[in-house]
Each structure stands twice: as structure tokens, then as C-alpha cells.
Amino acid sequence: MSSESFTIAVNHVTRVEGHGSIRINVKDGAVDDVKLCIVEAHRFFESFTRGMSPAEIPWIVGRICGICCVGHQLAATKAVEDAQGLVPSAQTILLRELLNLSQFLQSHTLHVYFLAVPDFLGVQSVLPLARSHPDVVRRALRLKKLANDFTAVFGGRTLHPMSNTLLGWRRLPSKDAIADIRARLVAALPDLEATVAIAKSLPMPPYERETEYVSLKHPDRYALYDGEIYSSDLGATVPVRDYLSVTNEYTVAHSTTKWSKWHRDAYATGALARVNNNFAQLRPAAQEVARELGLEPRSINPYANNLAQVVEIVHCAHESLALIDEVLDRDLVVEDLSFTPRAGRGFGATEVPRGILFHDYTFDEDARCVAANAVIPTSQNVANIEADMRAFAPAMVKELSREALTLHMEMLLRAYDPCISCSVHMLDVTFVE
């Protein structure tokens, strides 16, 4: 196909959350242009939250995304607490960390088994696997149900939980239910081993590109709920309140999500960035898995994000067991959640399955929201995904059939686990002839 001119267009890429398309123009056998178009409709969360009261904000902005509703709630909660001068208790932070871990388990399991594995096994979806690999599908459903029940025990329900709010819990989880989750996590450890075995068997497309990896970093632990912003280029952290100098968002016409860049034209955030940046703080069992999967000291193959997710599934299970033991050892007390609302601006960041999530709110003298900003992992990753596509396309056009090229581009996009409905704010590959 060396002298051909054509365009590959993949419209409405499937098995991603949200709407996007990929366009690759090939002119006389060479790649002329690569565009990642995000076509999701606007929902204007940053506009319509104006007028809302502090406690309403986390509850409503959780609706930005179904898959990371917990993360949006937590980042918003931290930002609003910062603005209102509220300091949550150690009990509250412990419960939030567990709520966040439950969402990582749920989202990573869903992504690895339902969205990524079908590509590697050469099928269109998880459905044919129900017939060809029933044990795999049953395991996936078992793990997902455990993670969902885990979220529901701590949050009140799986999607858009309501038990948690500013300063603490409206209704505390029961210790019996927590102990049940602990027993089920222990019983699920063999399922995690089987998940690692699948991950080991997945052939990784051999495309690599070095980029800037950005994640939260915490002095004492693998940063998920909390930390400062770390860049592999900078080799140091900056405070969360300076996030605008990190994300540097800009708008392009072909995408309704905003784009980000820091020290280069693009950076990556997410599971691979976290494992690359914070490897030494992973639980020992997860470090061992990362070594088995070839992620030590680090990987620059974006497809390996799926492997990093498996590492994090193992980490989160062990971290959850440790934190649950802390909860079971203490008396959970009903806390006074009342406060006097005030004016002010606050910032919150948390790691969510797809990367760092920033929220930023300003309240007036009546404690009504007057400005809101949320910077989502996918909008931080889009420039990097497009840069990967641009870097890999010439070799792919030479080495692969059009069908295989399209599949590899879709797999690349899906590897980032893009959450497009959040970022508007993903993928059609169009072959234009």
C-alpha cells in the first residue's frame, strides 16, 4: 500500500466511555495527519454549578462520570472543604480512602476484562467470551460484583453514593458489612492471581514512546486519595493549588474536551504513570506482579497501561485489607457534620482510575458557588494519545493491514481507558480515500 492515499476514520469508538473518533490521513503512502476528535456534547457542569451551596457541589458533580463518580465526589469534597476551611477527621479520611480503593477495583476490573481483554483475544466484545471462556467471564463478574458491593457498603450504593458528604459520613457503614467485604477480598485473592496470569499472556503491541508521566506523590504511601503533583520530567512535586500551571488547558476546534501540556507538548497520567512514578510504594505483592509483567523499573509502552491496571488491582486489594483492619480496630463514631458556610476558594486533587483529577471552587459571601473548574484525566491525556498515534502511525501503516491498523489505534485509545463523558467533555478511525 506504499503509494496509496487514504483516510482511516473510526467514528464512535466502542468500548470507551464517551464519544470519540480517530482520523488518519495517508498521502502517497506516508501519514499526512492524525487527529483524535472528541465529539461528546457539552453538559456545562462548570457553569451550572454556579449558585449551588457547598454541600450540594460534591453530590451533583459526581454526575460528571458514572465510572469515576466516587473520584469526582472526593476531589470536589476536598476542594469545597479547602474553600470552607474544614478539616476532616482521621476516621473520615480512612473511610474515604477505602471508598476510593473500591472504585479503583471496580473500574480497573471492568476495563481490563470487559473493554481491553476482548481486543487481545480477537473478539468483538465480552459476550462471545461468555460462551468461549465462561470461567473468565464468571471471574470478571465475581470481581466486579465484589468491588461494587465494596463501594455500596461504604458509600450507600455503587453509583452516585450518598452516605458521604463534607466532613464525614451521614450514615456510617456497619462493621459486620465491612468484615464481610474483608472476607470476600481474601477469598478473591486466587481470582487476582488468575487475572495476573491473563495479563501475562496478553501480547503487547511493540510500540513505545517516551513521555512525561504525571501523578500524585505522597511521602508515606502509594498516592491515590492524596498527594502533591509529581512530574517525571521535573523530578519534584508542586502543590495542588498550583494545578493550573500544570494542566495549561487549551481548546482545539476538533475536540469538545480541553487539552493539556506541561513540560512538553503532551503528558500522560493514569495507571502507568502512577506505577512508573511510585513503584517503590506499591504493596510488595503488587511490586512482584509489576516485575512479572515487565513494568520494572518502568515502561514507555502505552499499551502497558492495561498491565499497570492489573498491578493496581493487586495493590488496591492488599491496601484495602490493611485499611479495613484499621477500621475494624477502631470505634466508628457519629461525627458532627455542621459548619458555618463562608466565602473562599479551594482546591482538591485525587487520583482516579484514569489519572489525576483536579477540582476548584470559589464561593461568595453567601457561600454560593461563583466559579467552578474541573480538570479531568482524559483531557490531560488526549494530547498524549494523539502524540502516540502520530508517532506510531508511520510504522503501523507500513507493517499492518488497514484492519489491523484500525484495531491497534482503537486498542491504543482504549489502553488509556478514556472517560470521555467526563472530559466534556472518543474514537472513530476514518480511512479517507
Next chain:
Amino acid sequence: MKPKIAFFDFASCEGCQLAILNVEDALLDLLERVDIVEFREALSEKAPRYDIAFIEGSIHREEDADRLRDIRARSRVLVALGACAAIGNVQARSNATAPAVNLARVYGEEARDRVQTDPDHWPLWAHTRVRPISDVVEVDYYLRGCPVVPAEFVKLVTALIAGSEPRFAREPVCTECKRAGNLCVFARGETCLGQVTWAGCGAICVTQGYRCDGCRGLLPGANLEAHRQILRDAGLDDATIDDRYDLFCSAQRQPQQRRGAGPGGHAR
């Protein structure tokens, strides 16, 4: 032949499709009885006609309305899946502000002016207003809530497969809340929309320590004036009361032209 079921999403958090994927216990059993032919969040397959089309999300642009009309024309039964499709959900609050102002607040004025006039991409940015799907097409059934209640999804699909009429109680959340044995939110010294909100959620938010904010929509025929008085008696001023109704139900309270049947009920 097994009925062909399809899922489509418009402007939403896609959480309602996720809620369906979360019916782990019933999912494999259900797959034996139906063919899921489109489910973009989980599948890559596509099909030309559908027996049951589930629509998640609200409609914001004319190109989205056109896509929905095309789906309607190819579907025997069309179901609104969740609060965005059924009532416009929280994002309908943005209708109170001009689209140009909303775009400027999110993207800045320079970017707004540049992208809205871009010759190749302006339709992407042609936001009109947030509409529930019944403003655009006829809707046969409604699965309400933010998120939907998975048991209601299973009940609806089971009935439709059996060829029977699914029955959903036409009562307020307040009734279910009493049956759940909850202490009344007003008795806790707080306020609640449970008296005027479509039931079916089992009053889960009150059970889990919160209040009802009305995500399932205002129950047709509910005495809103009496409810407003109850809220006033509890110390809320009228502006705060309007804000509370408008948190999830602003599109139900906005005058609009309806081309479809309107979100009147679960039944046809």
C-alpha cells in the same frame, strides 16, 4: 427469535449503562434470552433494527436529535434509560443561561469565538438547549432515576420478553420511605422532596442517611403548592425552594415545546 436489544448514549455520565452492567447476578441469565446488538460502552457489534432500544442521556445538539430520530425509526420499543433521558437531569440547569455564556465560562471567550466559527467543526459546538428525549421522539417506557434502579430494568425487560405490560407503581417516594421504616427527614429537622417524587427507588437516599432530592422526577398530579407550603413551614424561602426543585427537575419546570408524548408515565 430472541429480541434484539440495543443501548445508545447521548449527553450523560453513562452511569445508567454501567448500572445495567452491574446486574451481575441477572446478566448472564438475561443474555440467554435476548440478543444485545449494540452497547457501545461494552461491545463493538452493530445492527440495523431493534426490538427494544434503551436511550441514555439528554439531547443538546441538532445532530444528536437527528441520530435519536433515526434510532426511533428503527426501533419497535424505545425506553428512556435514566434521569438524563427522562427529565434532562442536572445539566438542564444550564438552560437558564445562554449557550454562549455557558461556553465562555467553560472554554473562555477567545476559544468560544474561535471554535464556534471554525468552518470544519462548528456543528460540534452547536449546543442549543438540554432536552429530555421525549421533546424529540415518542417514548414508550421510562426507567427513572440518577442512576436507574437495576431491578426496574430487569422487570421491564422480563415483561417485554413475555409480551406482558410492565407495571410500575404511580406513587411518591414518601410512600416507599414509610414502608422502608425510615424516620421522616422532616422529623430529623431537614427537608425532602420525597412527597412529590416518582417512587421506585425504595427511598434509598433516605435509607442511607440523606434526603430525597427528586432525581426520579416530579410525580404528575403531585400537589406542588401544598408541598411548597410544607417547605416554607420548615423554614425555606421561595428562592431556596425553587433551587431545590431545579436541582434535578429544572427541565420539567421549564416551558417547552413537546413533540413527543411527554414524560407522563411509565406506560405508553
